[in-house]
Amino acid sequence: xxxxxxxxxxxxxxxxxxxxxxxxxSAALPVTIGRAADNSIxxxxxxxxxxxxxxxERQGEVFVIDMGSRNxxxxxxxxxSDESVVFHGDQLQxxxxxxSLEIPENSSVLAGPATQLLPTSQIQRVAKMxxxxxxxxxxxxxxxxxxxxxxxxxxxxxxxxxxxxxxxxTRIVGEQIEETSYLAIGGxxxxxxxxxxxxxxxxKRQDIVSIGFEPKPYGRYRRLCRNSQIPDHERxxxxxxxxPDNLWGWPGYAVREIWDNTSHGRLGQAARIGWQIxxxxxxQTYTPKAGVVFDSIDQEAARIGWDKIWRHGRVRAVRKTxxxxxxxxxxxxxxxxxxxxxxxxxxxxxxxxxxxxxxxLSDLQEYREKTGDFHHVVNAYEKHDEVYDHLEQxxxxxxxxxxxxxxxxxxxxxxxxxxxxxxxxxxxxxxxxPNTEGQKAGLAQRAVDNHWEFQPFNWPKAAWGGxxxxxxxNANTKTRxxxxxxxxxxxxxxxxDWRDMVREGLTAGWYSIYFGTVLDVRPHKKTGQIATKVMQxxxxxxxxxxxxxxxxxxxxxxxxxxxxxxxxxTHYDLPRNGKGRLKVTNDFALIDMDNGRxxxxxxxxxxxxxxxxxxxxxxxxxxxxxxxxxNLTAQNAPGLRRLNGLRSLNQxxxxxxxxxx
Numbered sequence: 001x002x003x004x005x006x007x008x009x010x011x012x013x014x015x016x017x018x019x020x021x022x023x024x025x026s027a028a029l030p031v032t033i034g035r036a037a038d039n040s041i042x043x044x045x046x047x048x049x050x051x052x053x054x055x056x057e058r059q060g061e062v063f064v065i066d067m068g069s070r071n072x073x074x075x076x077x078x079x080x081s082d083e084s085v086v087f088h089g090d091q092l093q094x095x096x097x098x099x100s101l102e103i104p105e106n107s108s109v110l111a112g113p114a115t116q117l118l119p120t121s122q123i124q125r126v127a128k129m130x131x132x133x134x135x136x137x138x139x140x141x142x143x144x145x146x147x148x149x150x151x152x153x154x155x156x157x158x159x160x161x162x163x164x165x166x167x168x169x170t171r172i173v174g175e176q177i178e179e180t181s182y183l184a185i186g187g188x189x190x191x192x193x194x195x196x197x198x199x200x201x202x203x204k205r206q207d208i209v210s211i212g213f214e215p216k217p218y219g220r221y222r223r224l225c226r227n228s229q230i231p232d233h234e235r236x237x238x239x240x241x242x243x244p245d246n247l248w249g250w251p252g253y254a255v256r257e258i259w260d261n262t263s264h265g266r267l268g269q270a271a272r273i274g275w276q277i278x279x280x281x282x283x284q285t286y287t288p289k290a291g292v293v294f295d296s297i298d299q300e301a302a303r304i305g306w307d308k309i310w311r312h313g314r315v316r317a318v319r320k321t322x323x324x325x326x327x328x329x330x331x332x333x334x335x336x337x338x339x340x341x342x343x344x345x346x347x348x349x350x351x352x353x354x355x356x357x358x359x360x361l362s363d364l365q366e367y368r369e370k371t372g373d374f375h376h377v378v379n380a381y382e383k384h385d386e387v388y389d390h391l392e393q394x395x396x397x398x399x400x401x402x403x404x405x406x407x408x409x410x411x412x413x414x415x416x417x418x419x420x421x422x423x424x425x426x427x428x429x430x431x432x433x434p435n436t437e438g439q440k441a442g443l444a445q446r447a448v449d450n451h452w453e454f455q456p457f458n459w460p461k462a463a464w465g466g467x468x469x470x471x472x473x474n475a476n477t478k479t480r481x482x483x484x485x486x487x488x489x490x491x492x493x494x495x496x497d498w499r500d501m502v503r504e505g506l507t508a509g510w511y512s513i514y515f516g517t518v519l520d521v522r523p524h525k526k527t528g529q530i531a532t533k534v535m536q537x538x539x540x541x542x543x544x545x546x547x548x549x550x551x552x553x554x555x556x557x558x559x560x561x562x563x564x565x566x567x568x569x570t571h572y573d574l575p576r577n578g579k580g581r582l583k584v585t586n587d588f589a590l591i592d593m594d595n596g597r598x599x600x601x602x603x604x605x606x607x608x609x610x611x612x613x614x615x616x617x618x619x620x621x622x623x624x625x626x627x628x629x630x631n632l633t634a635q636n637a638p639g640l641r642r643l644n645g646l647r648s649l650n651q652x653x654x655x656x657x658x659x660x661x
Contacts, residue, residue, distance in 0.1 A: 096372015187212010190352025324596025
């Protein structure tokens with residue numbers, strides 16, 4: 001659909017967050033949205049920037065562009081950093097306003113929805129719209145692709161089959177179909193570690209492809225660290241020998257830090273780290289600085305040529321083929337922001353897609369939707385530095401929800417703001433129930449102090465490489481879930497300085513703990529602050545009033561939150577493990593996805609409940625990669641050779657010299 005100027009139109013619908021009034025608008029692209037009156041759609045809200053976003057058409061697709069706003073832009077509950085392609089049915093969130101986007105019938109940008117895995121009803125609607133058009137709209141760069149489906153949906157209709165005939169794929173896409181031996185889906189740390197193992201074991205770079213969103217394999221992880229107030233100079237919750245850049249684990253980060261301090265004359269610091277390492281666990285456990293880890297990964301990425309392996313794209317679906325391989329549909333994102341829909345064939349596939357999203361407590365989400373206040377109620381994993389900037393300038397009270405490593409870091413960051421500014425800054429920590437006795441597992445029991453459970457890492461050390469790991473590996477599905485419940489739970493690192501800080505805060509009164517269940521969260525009528533009504537455990541109702549609320553309850557981890565995994569599990573009716581995640585073998589192969597010689601492996605949080613406890617840790621990703629690549633080597637997979645003593649020493653020497661594997 002075009003207007004008189006032959007410009008494509010887009011339909012937008014939204015509700016006013018306070019009055020509930022629904023508005024609809026059909027506008028010619030480009031469209032600008034913001035608080036200023038000169039926008040195509042002006043919005044009266046202090047949480048909307050003067051010129052917030054711009055919607056424009058490029059080569060038949062619609063893009064949303066953040067116009068340098070100081071406020072967030074979210075697309076389908078995901079942050080938009082600079083710009084992103086939008087499709088029919090997407091939800092665009094600007095401050096308290098949520099826009100539903102619709103690409104009109106016969107529009108030149110109708111091909112936009114083709115890059116989504118749509119529900120059947122939506123596919124039928126798109127097909128119906130296409131049938132009414134004079135011709136099927138096809139973008140120039142899509143000309144060789146998916147040309148005989150008769151509809152605008154992508155992946156093509158053939159992906160509805162469980163086994164896809166390769167000769168039919170060839171007829172659909174012609175000679176442009178790609179092929180590779182190894183395909184890593186996710187493009188993050190899990191993919192990087194798997195690819196690193198493949199290359200050290202002998203696979204050539206040209207036989208590997210990785211698809212993901214971040215050019216740096218640690219990109220998302222680093223962003224989550226920074227948002228949760230772990231900048232590069234602070235230490236991660238990881239031990240010395242968990243090295244994503246070094247599959248041998250030696251020299252670990254502690255040895256490297258000792259050497260760096262010694263070579264720069266900082267002998268006292270080197271001695272302290274050495275004392276710390278040789279006296280664990282009697283003293284505080286060593287953890288590496290975030291920036292050191294990221295720099296090390298950069299070096300290894302350069303060594304293996306990660307930039308030539310990684311592609312910027314979104315994987316839509318994975319299907320078995322009739323020749324013992326897998327066909328993967330993905331949308332390649334080009335440097336100019338346009339997308340090209342592609343298919344690639346691979347014999348061995350690795351899934352490491354990470355956490356699907358940020359978990360947000362339902363009562364806090366409801367508060368944000370009702371009030372449009374996205375600045376005073378935040379998630380610890382969202383960017384929220386303005387909270388600490390405001391506290392340092394004016395002081396105030398922060399209510400924290402959640403109890404674990406993220407909450408402890410937020411408390412430390414607030415204390416840093418107190419010390420730096422000298423302002424009156426207070427913390428109300430709302431916990432569901434008291435914790436006076438640490439969780440037990442056999443003869444072991446966690447230490448507890450002021451209702452916090454302490455453990456150096458998320459799981460007991462023996463679950464990483466000792467008898468507990470072997471016990472879990474040999475257990476059945478039900479027993480694994482029970483063991484993980486016994487060993488796991490909410491903990492934080494046993495840091496003496498942090499424990500002293502909490503004790504001092506309780507004594508001085510700037511840190512206080514309350515127990516109970518939240519009944520309601522709403523703006524305080526008199527002060528304008530945020531009032532949280534709590535049913536305390538002894539039966540009385542209390543009101544906690546704060547300037548800010550920080551949700552530190554963690555990240556979403558279920559399969560349903562990831563469209564790719566959900567589609568795969570549903571399409572092939574895959575079994576789940578005792579934790580509801582992907583069921584894998586002890587070698588991390590996805591059960592029921594074998595296809596002749598072809599296999600799919602998985603790692604990361606999607607395998608929690610399988611043969612390893614700490615699956616989302618650095619060491620967990622390394623362990624899963626080691627087991628899967630060893631398994632492939634035993635099957636004589638192409639390019640792989642056993643890493644025996646001499647070959648391992650040779651490869652380690654190449655690593656130490658920075659020479660390509």
